[in-house]
Amino acid sequence: MADESALEKAKRGEYGMELSGADLSGADLSWVNLQKANLTKANLSKSNLTGANLDKADLSGANLSGVDFTGVSLSWTTIAGALYDDTTKWPKHYNPKAQGAIFA
Numbered sequence: 001m002a003d004e005s006a007l008e009k010a011k012r013g014e015y016g017m018e019l020s021g022a023d024l025s026g027a028d029l030s031w032v033n034l035q036k037a038n039l040t041k042a043n044l045s046k047s048n049l050t051g052a053n054l055d056k057a058d059l060s061g062a063n064l065s066g067v068d069f070t071g072v073s074l075s076w077t078t079i080a081g082a083l084y085d086d087t088t089k090w091p092k093h094y095n096p097k098a099q100g101a102i103f104a
Contacts, residue, residue, distance in 0.1 A: 009022075039059045042063070083101070
């Protein structure tokens with residue numbers, strides 16, 4: 001269950017916000033501006049990030065199991081060491097393993 005204060009902060013969509021280690025599991029973050037956000041080691045499992053702006057965000061070491069990245073550009077997003085599973089929905093033609101993410 002997502003931490004309500006972290007969820008409220010994320011939904012404000014401020015540029016470069018600090019959300020490292022935040023529990024955002026199961027949150028609806030569709031179309032939220034997370035540009036340059038620090039989401040290192042955050043729990044984003046089963047979150048909906050459809051259409052979110054993750055330009056230059058850092059998701060290193062985050063839990064991305066079951067996350068929906070449909071319509072998201074991850075070209076400048078860091079995901080090294082992030083965990084994902086077979087329910088994670090990646091953008092078309094995106095290779096998470098090549099970017100350093102770990103299938104768990």
